[in-house]
Amino acid sequence: MAREYETVIGLEVHVELATKTKIFCGCSTAFGGAPNSHTCPVCTGMPGSLPVLNKQVVEYAVAVGLATNCKITQYCKFDRKNYFYPDNPQNYQISQLYLPICRDGKVEITTDEGTKFVGIHEIHMEEDAGKLVHDDWDDCSYVDYNRSGVPLIEIVSEPDMRSAKEVIAYLEKLRTTIQYLGASDCKLNEGSMRADVNISVREVGAKEFGTRTEMKNLNSFKAIARAIENERARQIDIIEEGGQVVQETRRWDDNKEYSYAMRSKEDAQDYRYFPEPDLVPVSISDEWIESIRSNQPEFKDEKKKRYMDEFGLPEYDADIITGSKKMADMFEEATAICGKPKKVSNWLMGETMRLLKDRDIEFEDVKFDAVNFSKLVNLADEGKVNNQVAKEVFEKVFDENIDPEEYVKANGLESNSDAGELKEVIQKIVDANPQSVEDYHNGKTKAIGFLVGQTMKEMKGKANPAMINQILTEILNG
Numbered sequence: 001m002a003r004e005y006e007t008v009i010g011l012e013v014h015v016e017l018a019t020k021t022k023i024f025c026g027c028s029t030a031f032g033g034a035p036n037s038h039t040c041p042v043c044t045g046m047p048g049s050l051p052v053l054n055k056q057v058v059e060y061a062v063a064v065g066l067a068t069n070c071k072i073t074q075y076c077k078f079d080r081k082n083y084f085y086p087d088n089p090q091n092y093q094i095s096q097l098y099l100p101i102c103r104d105g106k107v108e109i110t111t112d113e114g115t116k117f118v119g120i121h122e123i124h125m126e127e128d129a130g131k132l133v134h135d136d137w138d139d140c141s142y143v144d145y146n147r148s149g150v151p152l153i154e155i156v157s158e159p160d161m162r163s164a165k166e167v168i169a170y171l172e173k174l175r176t177t178i179q180y181l182g183a184s185d186c187k188l189n190e191g192s193m194r195a196d197v198n199i200s201v202r203e204v205g206a207k208e209f210g211t212r213t214e215m216k217n218l219n220s221f222k223a224i225a226r227a228i229e230n231e232r233a234r235q236i237d238i239i240e241e242g243g244q245v246v247q248e249t250r251r252w253d254d255n256k257e258y259s260y261a262m263r264s265k266e267d268a269q270d271y272r273y274f275p276e277p278d279l280v281p282v283s284i285s286d287e288w289i290e291s292i293r294s295n296q297p298e299f300k301d302e303k304k305k306r307y308m309d310e311f312g313l314p315e316y317d318a319d320i321i322t323g324s325k326k327m328a329d330m331f332e333e334a335t336a337i338c339g340k341p342k343k344v345s346n347w348l349m350g351e352t353m354r355l356l357k358d359r360d361i362e363f364e365d366v367k368f369d370a371v372n373f374s375k376l377v378n379l380a381d382e383g384k385v386n387n388q389v390a391k392e393v394f395e396k397v398f399d400e401n402i403d404p405e406e407y408v409k410a411n412g413l414e415s416n417s418d419a420g421e422l423k424e425v426i427q428k429i430v431d432a433n434p435q436s437v438e439d440y441h442n443g444k445t446k447a448i449g450f451l452v453g454q455t456m457k458e459m460k461g462k463a464n465p466a467m468i469n470q471i472l473t474e475i476l477n478g
Contacts (some may be wrong), residue, residue: 065102
């Protein structure tokens, strides 16, 4: 009888915080920029330079801790983690080992298998390293220190997840929570949210964990899911063949859907941690915590319930819209302007989602604003443009944030709602197509669609389809 295996997964999630300056100096944290242009003696590790802690980093870390039900360590301090790598200019990283700022939290996740809690072991603050840029042509690597010193929080889960689905649900919950706080944009493609996956397998019913490996280089949810399934299968194959899984760090190549060993997995003693001598401990008062707690926003789950109760949105629509803070903000702002929540929702769920897929972008990347969006919703809802024109105009709004009212006027796209003129055109179409009229009277309802199409063609697409249908039905039944 074949043995059954259970997957055990824990995550280390690194999140770049949305501060304007780095954790220990005044350099910009903006993404991009010429290599090594966002640097100074502190973040490039020059001798004699001293770090100064950015207060906003502490506030963001506490806010994320409160939102994930953690206990806040009111007396916490930094430690020095020693390792040698070209993108690490000091040859150490300032992090937190002994007294991390947040501990013992949990978040609730939901999959098709039900609802469960995933424990959070700790959240600690630290500085990011630089970035190695590999040049295959010259067979060498360059170092860009712009990212060095960008503030991070590392969210370390308990090994509570058992499938790729649970991992994705957990990551989505963290991402939306942190985005709603404004603590980070959590863009996996830009590296502002990165997940290392610790995975092991054991026989179903076993109490002891198996030997774990850590998977790195995971920059999308799909890549994470594929890496988990691949590593699970790899470990089971090793065990089934009588071998032993080696504790190591592996790098995932998503193009080849293959992982390879990078190095043996380090333990804390390998880093020779000791208290950071250049920084004083951080003392977080009750009043400071309460001040941060009082500024917590309405999160996704609460917002989703309110959208269903207040605006009558279906659960699926409310779930999608609140899945992005920017989309939820767009929904609320546009609804406040035009007063048509269901119409706004329909445009977000329909054409907006289609164009996001076509452009291969996320809602966080869209350029249009709520004012122009709500104008477009009104134009379509009031029949001032027909449905096809509305979609074409919305594409311009989506790409260029144009004023749809001005665009429609400038391009002569308004629907012709002159009933007298429409009636004349429709009568002419009916007279010219006696076979379609006969088909209609013989019960072939598709015939009316042909007559509507001919009318739209005659009107160069500028007629109101609802009005055409109404007048056409009156004439045919007259």
